[in-house]
Amino acid sequence: MRLEGKYDARIQLAEQMTRAQVLRLRRLSEEAYQPSQYARDLSFTEAARRIQALEAEIELANSF
Template sequence: MQLQGKYDAKVLLAEQMTRAQGLKLKRLSEEAYQPAQYARDLSFTEAAQRIQALEAEIELANSF
């Protein structure tokens, strides 16, 4: 039973946004003037999606 609890904790940690993602997301959200896009409690997947969207938005803005 304890192993299951430890496994659940590892899965939860794996799902959390990484430090690198957090730093990148914070920088991109500030660059795009969208500070609300950054949140400390995002999952790995949510952070990756927001980073991708912000990068696309910044690239589009820079193309003008």
């Protein structure tokens, strides 16, 4: 049981967004004028999805 608890904690930590994602998402959300896209409690996957969407939106805006 003890080992299982440690394993669960590792999985939970792996699912949290990284510090790099925090910084990148904060910068991109400000650049895209969408501060609501940034939240500190996102999972790694959700942060990656939002970063990708914001990058695409910024790239599209810059193409005009």
